Amino acid sequence: MDVDICGPSIPTILGIASEQVHASSTGWSPIYVQDNFGVMSVGFMLPSSRDAIMWRGPKKNGLISQFLKDVDWGDLDYLLIDTPPGTSDEHLSIVQYLKESGIDGAVVITTPQEVALQDVRREIDFCRKVGIRVLGIVENMSGFVCPNCKNESQIFKPSTGGAKRLAEETGLEFLGAVPLDPRIGKSADFGVSFLDEYPDSPATTAYLDIIDRIKQLVD
Amino acid sequence: MDVDICGPSIPTILGIASEQVHASSTGWSPIYVQDNFGVMSVGFMLPSSRDAIMWRGPKKNGLISQFLKDVDWGDLDYLLIDTPPGTSDEHLSIVQYLKESGIDGAVVITTPQEVALQDVRREIDFCRKVGIRVLGIVENMSGFVCPNCKNESQIFKPSTGGAKRLAEETGLEFLGAVPLDPRIGKSADFGVSFLDEYPDSPATTAYLDIIDRIKQLVD
Numbered sequence: 431m432d433v434d435i436c437g438p439s440i441p442t443i444l445g446i447a448s449e450q451v452h453a454s455s456t457g458w459s460p461i462y463v464q465d466n467f468g469v470m471s472v473g474f475m476l477p478s479s480r481d482a483i484m485w486r487g488p489k490k491n492g493l494i495s496q497f498l499k500d501v502d503w504g505d506l507d508y509l510l511i512d513t514p515p516g517t518s519d520e521h522l523s524i525v526q527y528l529k530e531s532g533i534d535g536a537v538v539i540t541t542p543q544e545v546a547l548q549d550v551r552r553e554i555d556f557c558r559k560v561g562i563r564v565l566g567i568v569e570n571m572s573g574f575v576c577p578n579c580k581n582e583s584q585i586f587k588p589s590t591g592g593a594k595r596l597a598e599e600t601g602l603e604f605l606g607a608v609p610l611d612p613r614i615g616k617s618a619d620f621g622v623s624f625l626d627e628y629p630d631s632p633a634t635t636a637y638l639d640i641i642d643r644i645k646q647l648v649d
Numbered sequence: 650m651d652v653d654i655c656g657p658s659i660p661t662i663l664g665i666a667s668e669q670v671h672a673s674s675t676g677w678s679p680i681y682v683q684d685n686f687g688v689m690s691v692g693f694m695l696p697s698s699r700d701a702i703m704w705r706g707p708k709k710n711g712l713i714s715q716f717l718k719d720v721d722w723g724d725l726d727y728l729l730i731d732t733p734p735g736t737s738d739e740h741l742s743i744v745q746y747l748k749e750s751g752i753d754g755a756v757v758i759t760t761p762q763e764v765a766l767q768d769v770r771r772e773i774d775f776c777r778k779v780g781i782r783v784l785g786i787v788e789n790m791s792g793f794v795c796p797n798c799k800n801e802s803q804i805f806k807p808s809t810g811g812a813k814r815l816a817e818e819t820g821l822e823f824l825g826a827v828p829l830d831p832r833i834g835k836s837a838d839f840g841v842s843f844l845d846e847y848p849d850s851p852a853t854t855a856y857l858d859i860i861d862r863i864k865q866l867v868d
Contacts, residue, residue, distance in 0.1 A: 517701040
């Protein structure tokens with residue numbers, strides 16, 4: 431469930447950007463990437479991906495509520511919610527609407543530099559204040575190996591120790607680091623699965639380890 | 650004026666994160682980085698940079714209105730407004746509150762990959778719909794030169810032609826491309842001026858050219 435209402439990128443990343451949502455007697459049908467993987471995003475509801483979604487909070491909250499109430503999700507093992515950055519309407523609404531059902535936890539994702547960690551400290555504070563367990567912290571864009579000389583550069587320098595240090599500082603689990611691999615962005619642009627295309631890459635190993643660990647934490 | 654209410658990074662980037670806003674008889678005083686460069690951000694109003702700002706739209710809009718009405722800006726040559734991504738409350742409020750005074754234009758900044766360009770197409774559509782002139786498009790994080798072997802990598806690959814192609818496609822001006830230099834992020838983390846520290850770097854040349862061009866367009 432993609433609740434980045436003004437910037438829905440999930441349909442493109444998953445290769446289903448041209449799909450449209452259909453309504454049935456049981457509600458809106460998610461778009462299925464695979465038999466066991468359904469997606470809902472405002473991106474499926476727009477005439478064109480170029481159209482701005484000029485909605486203030488209440489309208490965004492209304493759609494998020496509909497995503498939870500009016501979508502025929504079927505029998506789910508997991509509901510994964512991708513939020514935009516921030517601690518505002520989308521985040522407060524999700525917490526409010528899922529209060530009864532409960533939320534297993536939040537996975538917090540950051541890049542290594544201090545300016546990004548600051549935003550993430552606020553997200554962690556948000557989770558604590560609203561009573562959501564933080565499952566752990568993931569570091570994204572974590573170091574870049576030059577394809578020419580194999581030298582590693584810290585493009586987004588962990589000036590203050592990066593996500594690992596933040597995890598220690600906040601008493602949270604460090605779930606892992608995904609290296610900066612240009613093929614990840616390229617796969618996202620073309621809507622193909624990076625994990626399937628590059629199964630032997632270090633980033634794939636990192637992703638799979640992180641997913642395994644999150645599954646352990648919530649199951 | 651930093652209107653990223655839930656993620657105010659400007660104070661850290663400008664090296665004034667520990668400052669607090671003072672009120673006087675003429676209103677709130679901006680924090681001055683230099684004699685001729687004053688800044689206002691919600692970051693100056695929080696007890697700690699770790700505190701989440703859990704505000705929905707109306708409260709964010711209220712603060713933005715106060716930033717415009719209650720801050721003693723003095724006699725300004727330029728008012729530069731840094732917005733978060735999106736086309737929601739912050740953006741709609743700025744347009745609404747500055748309707749009478751007019752807005753010279755918007756500078757749209759993107760990274761090269763298609764997933765980012767999609768968000769930027771929506772920002773451009775937003776500007777057109779609310780009648781704001783788009784001064785041009787800047788490409789950020791535009792290519793990385795390995796410090797070891799000098800080989801250039803496109804970390805965020807311009808799968809669909811990047812900002813330059815987007816500018817052609819939308820009939821807008823391409824203002825320039827800032828290369829991905831790890832020292833930019835590091836300077837931001839430590840609140841020092843990249844332009845002063847690395848005056849001879851290609852990124853500094855790019856920044857200065859872009860600034861000159863924007864000045865030409867609005868003066």
